[in-house]
Amino acid sequence: MNCTTLPLADAVSVIEDNSVVMISGFGGSGTPIELIHALIDRFKASGSPNNLTIINNNAGTGKVGIAAMIKLGMVKKMICSFPRSSDAHAFSEKYLAGEIELELVPQGTLAERIRAAGAGIPAFFTPAGFGTELAEGKTVQEFDGKPCVMEHWLKADVALIKADIADSHGNLTYRLAARNFSPLMCMAAHHTVAQVSQLVNPGGINPEHVVTPGIFVEAVVEVPNPKQEELLIRAGEDYT
Amino acid sequence: MSIINPENLKQIKLTNTQIAWRAAQDIQDGAYVNLGIGIPELIARYQPQGRQVTYHTENGVLGFGEAPAEGREDWDLINAGKKAITLNNGAAIFHHADSFAMVRGGHLDLAVLGAYQVSQTGDLANWRVGSKGVPAVGGAMDLVHGAKAVAVITDHVSKDGKPKLVEQCTFPLTGVGCITRVYTSLAVVDIQHQKFVLREKLPDLSFEQLQSLTGATLHVENEVATLNAPPID
Incomplete structure (x- = not known):
């Protein structure tokens, strides 16, 4: 079935106040910067969406992307593994002032919780985090003599992800290590929006090369020559 | 007991690159290895010739190579430290x-990390x-x-001279009973049956001196070998 192809502004209109939103990317690799900035444009114009819970590996760098969302006050809570990057002032200032919540999750557990949600697995056991402060209060059970921590699936209302090529069924391929969290987030969100560099007709992607099948994707936005977050940060861009 | 003063210690101890060199000597041909961000990453530079090692990075690459020349970076291709990398022939993305399935699923031969503290039972902080x-x-x-x-x-002692090999970690734990070997600026120590077992030490350091810089008992099973590393800038 065809997924919807939309302009940027329409694609992010599904996100409401208090939504839980997964945003793909690891550092600047795989970050859907145009989708994030379209969401920021909407917030600047209307004050909405706000009180968002954002799921990403990091918590934004510089003054673009997720960092700009945080600085502008759109984000109530971050669920991530590594919010302390070299230039993560937007998050640090809000966190130390007690103005943003943080759920810190070990990186592999974060990935697996997202995958589990997409696969319909409510919980799983992992050795990661056992005996640490991040496992406090969690159920522990031994398997083959190894103590493991129970972790729950992590779902989202919407996922904003970046891919390379899409066909009109929403089948996706990715570029290099920009793949990272995207295939997992596509599965775990109720509504997935993919920004892609190129949109092709069905048959334009070899079925054997499809990484994310279109069944996991609701909307596609074509953004040729997408901006690279790392380069925006190095250039000192400010989207606040 | 003879106590070694901090100035002498600074002169004889291995540098970070020398510790990395020593750790690299133990990586077997054909191994799949994850190197932590920072000092552990240096290990890849000293991989002995003739051994083929495949490096894993958590964000989703097996078989990455050297950093690209400045100006040639592709920021879609980075490692877990968010540095630009290149792909070797035979790399996989x-x-x-899947990346953490390789980690948790027992598919990697070796992971090397930095430490604030390691306990004699293998806990890491x-x-x-x-x-x-x-x-x-x-x-x-x-x-x-x-x-x-x-x-x-790791360095054998912290910047303020406190032992990093301890009976029990006082800093927040990363994992319980997980470390099998420690390469320090003064020694190579295995963790076996909840004990530190000394394998190698610097020749200019007596056992007593090394013990005085260690926060838990060092056990000796067989002969303690000499820890040597070539001078590296």
């Missing part, structure tokens, strides 16, 4: 859940030193579980 500031854990808590060997590379 995969998503994050390496992600935060207190409760202040912004906490960040990344993949450290996952990486310490699953690799066939999990080694630490």
